[in-house]
Amino acid sequence: MSPKILIIGACGQIGSELTLNLREKYGENQVIASDIREGDETLMASGPFEILDATNTSALEDVILHYDIDQVYLMAAMLSATAEKFPMKGWQLNMNTLFNVLNLAKDQKIKQIFWPSSIAVFGPSTPKENTPQQTIMEPSTVYGISKQTGERWCEYYHKRYGVDVRSIRYPGLISYKTQPGGGTTDYAIEIFHEALKHKKYTCFLKENTALPMMYMDDAIKATIQIMSAPIEQIKIRSSYNLSAISLTPKKLSEAIKKHLPEFEIDYKPDFRQAIADSWPASIDDSPAKQDWNWKHQFDLEQITEKMIEGLTPKVSIDYDY
Structure with missing residues (x-):
């Protein structure tokens, strides 16, 4: 029988x-x-929707009981660049929503x-290269x-209360279907919008800043895959490393130029450079491969083709970054 699922933060990038x-x-x-607001027409027309502030414990519980929910996907969060501007709001949103869901599962x-x-x-x-599952954090x-x-609270609730919580550590995610969400890896989406609209892009990271990246389809596949896996296959209850490709702005711009030869890029690093410098350049995700058979599909060339193909019909729209 299919599970009854609640997605919190359903209007976000993921x-x-x-x-x-x-x-x-x-x-x-x-x-x-x-979500706290309605989504686009496609989302709203695709099935049931509830306006919900997941920091409101009683409102969240009411929705879960009303629909007899089995699974919750807690996708609401304030991302890296935005949270640096609003530290306490970021902390409270990211932590309070998690505790609300963990406690409902505990009960x-x-x-x-x-x-x-x-x-x-x-x-x-x-360690920046091939960052292992367990390392200095x-x-x-x-x-x-x-x-x-x-991550520590997820593992605690699993060990202490038997909560079946599953998690993956997303790398930077690339998609043409939604707007950037306030993250440090957003350049990898913005660059395609600007390449198609203006044939040029000013990047907020240095040209050789390597970061782990992934096409959104792979991230969605991994998310559904880990939730569908038999419980005995989930050995890590903090969060699994997840990897696809490692990317720099220079490497991505070169891939775009193969399709748009006139494209130009320049670089004006801002506060997000320090954030990127603190993150890994590449990720070892062998535990995910071993435990629940994870394997990414999209490489850089495929991602570039998909992004250009998907965004080309939209180039006449004015995007608000």
């Missing part, structure tokens, strides 16, 4: 695509989308949780601190 994929897999009425009002972590849990003292951003703390 949540919007995850909602549509889960509805395709399980049926539109099995997946309840929710057996939901059966399973997906909570996303991030490469932001790592810090300047972490001294994050230097509000977002990273909240995600590292969340």
